[in-house]
Amino acid sequence: MSNPVYLALDVPRLHDAVALAKQVKDHVGGVKLGLEFFNAHGAHGVHMIAQLGLPIFLDLKLHDIPNTVAGAMQAIHVLEPAIVTVHACGGRAMMEDAKAAAGENTKVVGVTMLTSLDERDIRDMGINDSPEDHVLRLADLAHSAGLDGVVCSGQEISMVHKQWKDGFFVVPGLRPEGSTVGDQKRVVTPRQARDDGASVLVIGRPISRAEDPAAAARAIEATL
Numbered sequence: 001m002s003n004p005v006y007l008a009l010d011v012p013r014l015h016d017a018v019a020l021a022k023q024v025k026d027h028v029g030g031v032k033l034g035l036e037f038f039n040a041h042g043a044h045g046v047h048m049i050a051q052l053g054l055p056i057f058l059d060l061k062l063h064d065i066p067n068t069v070a071g072a073m074q075a076i077h078v079l080e081p082a083i084v085t086v087h088a089c090g091g092r093a094m095m096e097d098a099k100a101a102a103g104e105n106t107k108v109v110g111v112t113m114l115t116s117l118d119e120r121d122i123r124d125m126g127i128n129d130s131p132e133d134h135v136l137r138l139a140d141l142a143h144s145a146g147l148d149g150v151v152c153s154g155q156e157i158s159m160v161h162k163q164w165k166d167g168f169f170v171v172p173g174l175r176p177e178g179s180t181v182g183d184q185k186r187v188v189t190p191r192q193a194r195d196d197g198a199s200v201l202v203i204g205r206p207i208s209r210a211e212d213p214a215a216a217a218r219a220i221e222a223t224l
C-alpha cells in the first residue's frame with residue numbers, strides 16, 4: 001500500500017520548502033501546497049516541488065461563482081495536480097462545474113467543515129447542526145455533485161465512509177500522540193484516521209516544525 005501521508009508545505013520561503021520536501025520525501029506519499037505556498041510562489045513554486053517526483057495536492061479551497069471556479073480549475077490544468085480542493089458550501093452548481101473543468105487525472109474534493117472549527121464556531125455562523133450532521137450533509141451534496149470525495153476531520157471519517165463507500169477522503173487536523181494541537185480543534189491521530197477510512201492523511205506542523213522533520217515523518221510512517 002502506498003504511503004497516505006501528504007506533507008503540508010506551509011513554509012514562507014521557497015528555498016526552505018524545497019529543502020524540507022527533499023528531507024522527508026522518502027517518508028511521505030505526496031506534498032500538499034496550500035494558500036500560503038501558492039500565493040507566494042505560484043506556478044513556478046509548484047514546478048519546483050513537482051521536480052521531486054511526488055504527487056502534488058493543490059489545496060486552493062476554491063469558493064466562488066461556478067464560472068469563476070471552473071476558470072480557475074482550467075488555469076491549473078497545466079500543473080497536473082493529483083488533488084484539488086473546493087469548498088463544498090460553494091454549492092452544487094459550483095462543484096459540478098469544478099469537476100467538469102478539472103483534468104482527467106485530478107481528484108476534486110470538497111472541504112466540508114474546516115478542522116479548526118467546532119460546534120460553537122458553526123453556531124456563530126448560524127448553523128445549528130452538530131459538526132457530524134453538517135459534515136454529512138455537505139458530503140452528500142459533494143457526492144451528488146459528482147466530486148471524487150471530501151475533506152473532513154478524523155472525527156467524522158468513519159461516518160462519511162459508511163455513506164460513501166468508494167469516496168476519496170482527505171483528513172487534515174492530525175496529531176501524533178503528545179504533539180501540539182495549535183489552531184486545530186477536531187483532531188485525531190494519523191493511525192486513527194487511517195483505520196477509519198482516510199485515503200489521504202494531511203500532516204503539516206508535526207513534521208515541518210519538528211527538530212528533525214525526516215525523523216518525525218519516519219516516526220509517523222511507522223505508526224501506520
Ligand SMILES: O=c1ccn([C@@H]2O[C@H](COP(=O)(O)O)[C@@H](O)[C@H]2O)c(=O)[nH]1
Pocket residue numbers: 008010034059111113114115116151152172173174184202203204205206
Ligand atoms: O479542514 C481543513 C482543511 C485543510 N487544512 C490544511 O491542512 C494543513 C494542516 O496543517 P497542520 O500544520 O498539520 O495543522 C494546513 O495546510 C491546512 O491549511 C486543515 O488543516 N483543515
